[in-house]
Amino acid sequence: MERKVCVVTGSSSGIGAATARLYAERGWNVVINYSREAAPAEAVAAECRALGQSVGAEVMVCQANVAEDADCRALAAAVEARWGRCDVLVNNAGTTKFVGARNLDGLDAEDFARIYAVNVIGAFQMVRALEPLLKRHPPGAVVNMSSIASVTGMGSSVAYAASKGALNTLTLSLARALGPAIRVNAIAPGLVETPWLQNGMGAERYAASVQGYKARAALAEIIQPEDVARAAWYLGVDAVKTTGEWLAVDAGAKLMPM
Numbered sequence: 001m002e003r004k005v006c007v008v009t010g011s012s013s014g015i016g017a018a019t020a021r022l023y024a025e026r027g028w029n030v031v032i033n034y035s036r037e038a039a040p041a042e043a044v045a046a047e048c049r050a051l052g053q054s055v056g057a058e059v060m061v062c063q064a065n066v067a068e069d070a071d072c073r074a075l076a077a078a079v080e081a082r083w084g085r086c087d088v089l090v091n092n093a094g095t096t097k098f099v100g101a102r103n104l105d106g107l108d109a110e111d112f113a114r115i116y117a118v119n120v121i122g123a124f125q126m127v128r129a130l131e132p133l134l135k136r137h138p139p140g141a142v143v144n145m146s147s148i149a150s151v152t153g154m155g156s157s158v159a160y161a162a163s164k165g166a167l168n169t170l171t172l173s174l175a176r177a178l179g180p181a182i183r184v185n186a187i188a189p190g191l192v193e194t195p196w197l198q199n200g201m202g203a204e205r206y207a208a209s210v211q212g213y214k215a216r217a218a219l220a221e222i223i224q225p226e227d228v229a230r231a232a233w234y235l236g237v238d239a240v241k242t243t244g245e246w247l248a249v250d251a252g253a254k255l256m257p258m
């Protein structure tokens with residue numbers, strides 16, 4: 001059997017990096033993608049090579065800004081040239097602006113456009129670019145990295161929460177459009193321990209957020225990137241009869257009053 005291929009966008013850090021490591025460890029060829037900084041991507045690639053070495057899994061690093069359609073198509077062309085297939089696409093790259101929900105003047109149209117360009121349009125462009133490869137050895141699968149913000153309306157900003165709501169709807173539309181050859185699902189993580197929130201909030205607010213989250217989550221925990229990676233494996237590989245779904249990985253935070 002030919003080795004399967006997983007493309008993980010935004011995989012030089014956090015959730016994407018953990019997902020790439022899991023697929024590599026389980027013998028898949030993986031694409032590590034980033035838009036700005038090559039060094040962290042190369043470091044994750046080295047980890048994936050080490051994990052996949054014993055089973056012969058290969059790793060490719062691709063710089064691509066998912067908001068740019070030409071970059072998405074170039075990434076797809078590189079995958080086609082190297083391996084000729086793509087079995088799972090994890091649309092994980094995301095961006096935000098940290099603005100309190102009551103501060104409506106803190107967001108303008110450009111903020112919305114920039115956030116939607118990555119979180120919604122970027123995911124769509126990656127699916128469109130990889131559709132032929134995802135269909136080559138059906139069933140292919142797409143896993144969109146949404147957020148619990150998509151259903152609670154809470155999160156780093158109103159624009160971010162709205163973009164993840166749109167990503168959930170994109171998941172439904174593409175699941176309808178691309179079946180039976182491609183399954184399309186989403187993950188809605190709660191507070192995950194990655195540089196994303198630590199950098200965005202600053203140390204003090206981040207520590208307070210973690211305490212607040214643990215206090216209200218039914219499982220009294222925050223989430224680790226590896227927890228989300230296991231969900232990305234489940235929806236990408238194991239959930240063969242599931243499409244058009246979103247799966248919360250939030251330690252039960254949405255069950256409790258906000």
Ligand SMILES: NC(=O)c1ccc[n+]([C@@H]2O[C@H](COP(=O)([O-])OP(=O)(O)OC[C@H]3O[C@@H](n4cnc5c(N)ncnc54)[C@H](OP(=O)(O)O)[C@@H]3O)[C@@H](O)[C@H]2O)c1
Nearest residue numbers: 010012013014015034035036037065066093094192194196
């Ligand atoms: N952390 C959380 O609590 C949390 C909760 C719910 C959902 N999420 C979602 O999970 C995903 C990953 O978050 P994370 O916490 O793991 O973030 P992270 O540690 O900050 O990693 C973000 C990754 O995305 C890449 N990236 C950013 N913009 C990109 C673009 N336009 N094109 C390609 N790559 C891009 C970054 O690399 P470069 O900077 O080099 O581009 C980096 O590899 C995001 O979609 C986020 O919305 C996170």
